[in-house]
Amino acid sequence: MAISSNMKTILGSLGPYTFVKTDDGTQTIFSHYFDETCHSSSGAVEETLQNYVFGTEVPSRLQASQMAQHIFTILEVGFGAGIGYSATIDALKSRSISPKGLSFISTELDEKLASFALENLIKGQYLQSFEKVIESGLTYFKGLTQEDQIMKVLIGDARVTIPLWSTPGEKVNAIYQDPFSPNKNPTLWTVEWFEELKSVSDLDCILSTYSSTKGIWKSMLEAGWRVSETKGFGNKKLSTRAYLNPLKDSSAQIIKWCQDSPLRASRDPGRT
Ligand SMILES: C[S@@+](CC[C@H](N)C(=O)[O-])C[C@H]1O[C@@H](n2cnc3c(N)ncnc32)[C@H](O)[C@@H]1O
Known part of the structure; x- marks a missing residue:
């Protein structure tokens, strides 16, 4: 399922969002605040499946966690229209894999947008x-799901909410790194941000993102991720996968491109 609405625009806490149809027939939204659409114009759902659900190998890895009776935690950076969650559930259902044991944690700056997307997920069954919970300084929406699973959307700046959410008992296995682009939303592409993600992740974590700039690769490398490039979605040539597993090396091509580039890793001025 994608988002569906008869409206052309909705008003979030950060301003209006306009619905935009993409080439796979599904809709995305354009944020007037960030001046960017949430997905590729080549296909909102198809992009989410390729870059995130299969990019982090969720179906097979969730099944392995179920066999071992472990929770499998996905952390999505940017809940947006809620497509990351619906595409994940659809991909599992189409392979007859139960979402049992899945913990889906998302983050969203815009509270009204998150409410709208959650209502839409209810309409799509x-x-x-969902209910709003305020606990130990953290505000989140808790989704009531049909299976034995967890679904939460942390409200506020992810740089603040992720440290408040994190507990030593729950480490992240897959990261959908899907904020707006480094140009439009630089604070979620810095060394400090990728260090934060590393600190909440398990050694088997796979981080996936549509972005593939030398600047973000340098930030990830400096934060201790092992980085490789892979095919991009739609008209994007490349996308990025990053690992913590010490048995995986960064790709020789990425190391070379980074060495040859004068661009620097980006730093969060408020956090250094
Ligand atoms: C590209 S959209 C995400 C699309 C979403 N994954 C989906 O599939 O529908 C990026 C989202 O990140 C949110 N965002 C931007 N900066 C953020 C921040 N600092 N903390 C939390 N969310 C943020 C934006 O409000 C926007 O909804």
Whole structure:
């Protein structure tokens, strides 16, 4: 399922969002605040499946966690229209894999947008309901799901909410790194941000993102991720996968491109 609305525009806490149809027939939204659409014009759902759900190998890795009776945690950076969640559930259902044991944690700056997307997930029968919870300084929406699983959307700047959410008992296995682009939303592409993601992740974590600039590769490398390039979606030549597993090396091509580039890793001025 993608988002569906008869409206042309909705008003979020950060301003309006306009619905835009993409080439796979599904809709995305254009944020007037960030001046960018949430997905590739080549296909909102198809992009989400390729870059995130299969990019982090969720179906097979969730099944392995179920066999070992472990929780499998996905952390999505940017809940947006909620397509990361619906595409994940659809991909599992189409392979007859139960979402049992899945913990889906997303982050969203815009509270009204998150409410709208959650209502939409209820309409699509992905959730039964959701409630707002305020706990130890953290505000989040908790989705009531049909299976034995967890679904939460942390409200506020992810740089603040992720440290508040993190617990030593729950480490992240897959990261959908899907904020707006480094040009439009630089704070979520810095060395400090990738260090934060590393600190909440398990050694088997796979981080996937549509972006493939030398600047973000340098930030990831400096934060201790092992980085490789892979085919991009639509008209994007490349996308990025990053690992913590010490048995995986960064790709020789990425190391070379980074060495040859004068660009620097980007730093968060408020966090150094
Ligand atoms: C590209 S859209 C995400 C699309 C979403 N994954 C989906 O499939 O529908 C990026 C989202 O990140 C949110 N965002 C931007 N900066 C953020 C921040 N610092 N903390 C949390 N969310 C943020 C934006 O409000 C926007 O909704």
